């Protein structure tokens with residue numbers, strides 16, 4: 001299998017019925033970067049900036065962050081890198097950050113909520129990203145956005161940093177693409193407004209599903225309470241893909257779901273065209289997509305979305321096997 005995956009590295013991901021997909025890598029530390037060449041990923045679809053923050057004894061300053069982000073962009077050598085701004089709190093703890101204990105940290109003061117309340121941290125990070133992107137493309141996305149207003153606030157900080165960078169004689173990024181993670185269900189009902197202000201949306205299925213099903217992603221006792229390959233999830237993704245496509249906004253999925261072959265097939269069949277995943281997922285997911293006929297899978301899946309039981313996964317697995325996927 002590993003040899004098969006290695007041999008697919010340079011092959012574009014196009015399904016049997018001719019649908020092209022973009023395979024991206026999730027990364028967070030410098031040691032992840034060689035995976036770009038090793039997997040043949042087309043870029044980094046999720047760079048978790050909090051990981052280097054967590055690995056240090058204190059908050060890195062602008063210079064240290066600029067150096068880090070530059071190295072990442074250098075290593076990507078022109079391939080796109082989507083930097084996600086600091087996503088700390090809940091399960092991601094900074095050793096030097098002492099927040100008050102909370103009853104429900106996953107739904108507490110975390111992520112963009114912290115960085116909008118403490119904008120100096122976010123501004124410094126954005127300043128470093130802008131500096132590192134001088135003369136190159138900057139792709140930035142904001143985590144745990146629950147309302148369009150939060151995205152606009154974050155975008156305003158970005159614009160301010162770019163303006164100040166330029167005013168002080170800095171070379172600006174040649175282009176900027178701004179996106180949001182979709183991790184909070186409330187955003188699903190603000191899409192008409194949200195889509196006006198983003199170039200791309202990336203579904204963080206790890207968080208989104210825990211909130212959709214009210215089921216803690218880290219609690220083994222409830223992991224079987226829902227299935228990512230089930231009617232509510234696929235119905236949601238289908239509607240999201242249709243709205244993004246109509247608005248010309250790129251939709252990707254960067255939660256763990258995207259790195260599992262069966263889930264990836266279902267996501268692609270519902271209209272998702274960009275998948276970002278851990279390095280180990282790229283070979284298996286690509287192999288599955290290359291041998292799949294998406295139109296057939298879609299036609300098979302759509303009626304299953306009406307069934308009240310939990311058979312989607314089992315049936316899709318059987319269908320994939322029968323069709324040589």
Ligand code: PEP
Nearest residue numbers: 204205206207254255256
């Ligand atoms: C997610 O929530 O799916 C996601 C990609 O973010 P993280 O796993 O870093 O919370």
Ligand code: MG
Nearest residue numbers: 183204206207
């Ligand atoms: Mg998340």
